[in-house]
Amino acid sequence: MNKARTRILVINLILVVVVAGIGWWGWSALHPAAPAVSATSTTVSLGDVTSSVTASGKVISPGDVGVSPSTSGQITAINVKVGSHVGAGTVMATLENSTQLNALNQAKSSLATAQINFTQSATALQTAKDAVTSNAATYQTAIDAAKKSLADATTAADLKKSTYQFSVDTAKSTMDAAKKVYDSYSSFYGPSGFTLTYCADLININSNCTTLYNDYNSWQSALKSYNNALTNQTLSLNSDAQNIASLTSAITTAETAKTTGTKKDAAAVVSAQASFDLIKAQLGVGSDTPAPADFSVAQAALALAQRNYDATFVKAPVTGDVASISAVVGANAPTASSSTAGSVSGFIVLTNVSALRIQAGFSEADAAKLAVGQEASFTFSALTNVQGAGKVSVIDLLPTTANGTTTYTVTFDIAGSIPGLKPGMTATASVTTGAALNVLQASSQAFTVRGTSATVNVVTTKGGKVITTPTPVVIGLQGDSSIQIVSGVKAGAKLAIRTAASSTNSNGFPNAGLPSTVGGAGLGNPGGGGGRGGFGN
Numbered sequence: 001m002n003k004a005r006t007r008i009l010v011i012n013l014i015l016v017v018v019v020a021g022i023g024w025w026g027w028s029a030l031h032p033a034a035p036a037v038s039a040t041s042t043t044v045s046l047g048d049v050t051s052s053v054t055a056s057g058k059v060i061s062p063g064d065v066g067v068s069p070s071t072s073g074q075i076t077a078i079n080v081k082v083g084s085h086v087g088a089g090t091v092m093a094t095l096e097n098s099t100q101l102n103a104l105n106q107a108k109s110s111l112a113t114a115q116i117n118f119t120q121s122a123t124a125l126q127t128a129k130d131a132v133t134s135n136a137a138t139y140q141t142a143i144d145a146a147k148k149s150l151a152d153a154t155t156a157a158d159l160k161k162s163t164y165q166f167s168v169d170t171a172k173s174t175m176d177a178a179k180k181v182y183d184s185y186s187s188f189y190g191p192s193g194f195t196l197t198y199c200a201d202l203i204n205i206n207s208n209c210t211t212l213y214n215d216y217n218s219w220q221s222a223l224k225s226y227n228n229a230l231t232n233q234t235l236s237l238n239s240d241a242q243n244i245a246s247l248t249s250a251i252t253t254a255e256t257a258k259t260t261g262t263k264k265d266a267a268a269v270v271s272a273q274a275s276f277d278l279i280k281a282q283l284g285v286g287s288d289t290p291a292p293a294d295f296s297v298a299q300a301a302l303a304l305a306q307r308n309y310d311a312t313f314v315k316a317p318v319t320g321d322v323a324s325i326s327a328v329v330g331a332n333a334p335t336a337s338s339s340t341a342g343s344v345s346g347f348i349v350l351t352n353v354s355a356l357r358i359q360a361g362f363s364e365a366d367a368a369k370l371a372v373g374q375e376a377s378f379t380f381s382a383l384t385n386v387q388g389a390g391k392v393s394v395i396d397l398l399p400t401t402a403n404g405t406t407t408y409t410v411t412f413d414i415a416g417s418i419p420g421l422k423p424g425m426t427a428t429a430s431v432t433t434g435a436a437l438n439v440l441q442a443s444s445q446a447f448t449v450r451g452t453s454a455t456v457n458v459v460t461t462k463g464g465k466v467i468t469t470p471t472p473v474v475i476g477l478q479g480d481s482s483i484q485i486v487s488g489v490k491a492g493a494k495l496a497i498r499t500a501a502s503s504t505n506s507n508g509f510p511n512a513g514l515p516s517t518v519g520g521a522g523l524g525n526p527g528g529g530g531g532r533g534g535f536g537n
Contacts, residue, residue: 040497041459042443044489049441049479051434053369055410057360059380061423065318066346068335069095071311075333080348082325086316092348095333097312100305107305111298114283118290121272121279128272132265139258146254150247157240164233171229175222182215320350356414356421358390360429361400361407369433370395376412381426383418390414392431436477440485446495447475447483457496458489468496 073095080092186195189208196216199209280286284296293299314333325348327333334347358378362370370392378388394411401407412429414421448455454475457468473488489495 040499041494042446042497044440044442044485044491044493044495046438046491047441047482049434049436049439049477049482049484050432051477051479052430052432053362053366054428054430055360055362055366055407056426056428057358057410059421059423059425059427060357060359064323065320065350066348067092067314067317067350068347069093069311069314069333070335071095071308072332072335073097073312075327075329075331078325078329080322080325082322084322085320086322086350087319088316090316091313092316092322093314093333095312095314097309100309100312104302104305104309107298107302111292111295111302114295114298115292117279118283118285118295121276122288125269125272125276128265128269132262132269135261135265136258139254139261143251143254143258146247146251150244150251153240153243153247157244160236160240164236168226168229168233171222171226175219175226178215178219178222182212182219185212185215314347316350318350323349323351356418356423357393358412358414358427358429359409360412360427361409364399364406364408367395367408367410370410370431374431374433376429376431378412378414378430379428380418380421381428383420383425386418386420388414388418388421388427389416434477434479436479436484439476440491441479441482442485442495443497444479444481444483445497447473448498449475449478449483454483456489457498459494459496 075093076096077094078092079094080086080090086092189212194208194212196212199212202209283298284300285294286296287294326345327347372392372395374392376390376392378390380386380388390412392410393413396409399406399408410429442456446456454473456471456473458471460467460469471488474486476484476486478484
């Protein structure tokens with residue numbers, strides 16, 4: 001029983017030792033010892049950081065080119081002959097194009113008409129909107145004027161009433177005075193027989209009758225004036241009342257005109273807006289203030305007419321020499337052509353094409369960084385100290401796989417001519433994929449980079465002794481030979497250059513006690529951009 005227990009204890013002890021060993025191995029693998037640091041150092045400074053991808057390839061020639069028009073038509077002119085040297089864009093032949101020219105002119109006219117119609121519609125809409133504002137002011141002005149006229153007439157009528165009454169009162173006072181004089185004289189001399197009837201029968205009017213007649217006539221005249229005053233008062237009051245009624249009616253008319261006019265003006269705006277929206281839709285215009293290019297319908301028709309017209313001119317796509325011409329003036333130009341190397345056919349065939357290109361295979365990672373139009377530089381194995389420039393023109397969509405390596409073929413256009421360059425020569429193409437100018441940076445060999453984290457060893461001297469302090473830093477662009485520093489150290493700091501390299505076991509873990517991977521120029525994937533490949537985990 002004791003032996004069994006002893007055996008169990010021994011086995012458990014062995015298991016504990018094994019587990020502890022495995023744990024120590026795992027911890028050591030994930031926490032390698034700091035790498036050895038040489039005395040060599042680099043200084044943090046301001047500078048430019050650039051990253052690029054590079055690949056080797058070959059100079060190629062597009063070969064002979066067969067040129068044929070894309071449209072059929074009768075040849076009206078051939079401007080070249082066999083042996084002629086032509087530049088890219090040279091018009092080598094012309095087809096009958098009166099129909100296409102007429103269509104082009106019509107398309108231009110249609111565009112101009114569309115612009116005019118749009119402008120007129122936009123002007124009509126704005127005029128309708130402006131009329132709403134201006135007419136509203138006019139309507140209100142008419143109402144205000146009518147109200148003022150009524151107020152002025154009412155005030156004047158009130159003043160005239162007093163004037164009319166004053167005239168009546170004055171006439172009545174005059175009449176009453178005249179009647180009083182007549183009645184007084186008549187009552188005084190009447191008993192003596194002096195009456196109007198008596199006086200009328202006298203042949204010779206005496207002074208008493210004369211006075212009586214005069215007093216009577218004065219009374220009658222005053223009576224007539226009084227009656228006239230009453231009549232004038234009545235007529236004037238009626239006239240003023242009619243004027244006030246007319247002015248009151250004028251206010252109603254002005255207010256009705258405002259209501260009717262406002263509705264009419266609003267309807268005019270709605271109608272003008274509908275017409276404007278319709279013409280915008282018809283012309284394919286999406287803006288209220290379009291540029292000529294915004295007239296999409298007319299522009300599309302113009303572009304088509306322009307292409308059809310341009311198609312009647314047979315132009316050289318590249319620089320070269322005319323090798324053959326397969327038709328003559330008056331014949332129909334052939335439209336079929338083949339650009340297969342060694343079997344080129346066409347209306348006009350060009351040879352000795354000078355537009356050499358470079359093709360190179362880039363790794364998957366590097367190809368993902370490229371885009372058509374990027375600037376590139378070239379060197380050539382056979383041409384010492386000769387450099388060329390150009391641009392990325394084509395990036396193959398499908399990869400090429402050979403010996404387990406996948407690459408994407410990239411074609412470069414060469415800018416200008418390079419003396420001595422021939423098809424088949426080996427070329428190295430380099431494309432700058434990133435640049436950070438005038439930034440804080442240091443040599444790539446001073447950094448240990450794992451994913452997005454980076455560490456440097458800052459070198460200082462204390463008491464005559466060199467001390468290195470591991471310091472985390474935030475990095476930006478990782479360039480071919482240097483790395484951008486965002487934060488963590490300042491300009492002038494000295495960083496130790498790492499000289500050790502990492503190794504990994506068969507399980508893919510760093511061996512315990514060995515330094516981690518050191519980034520540096522020239523450690524990238526074969527055939528790719530040197531420098532970036534060594535910065536990863």
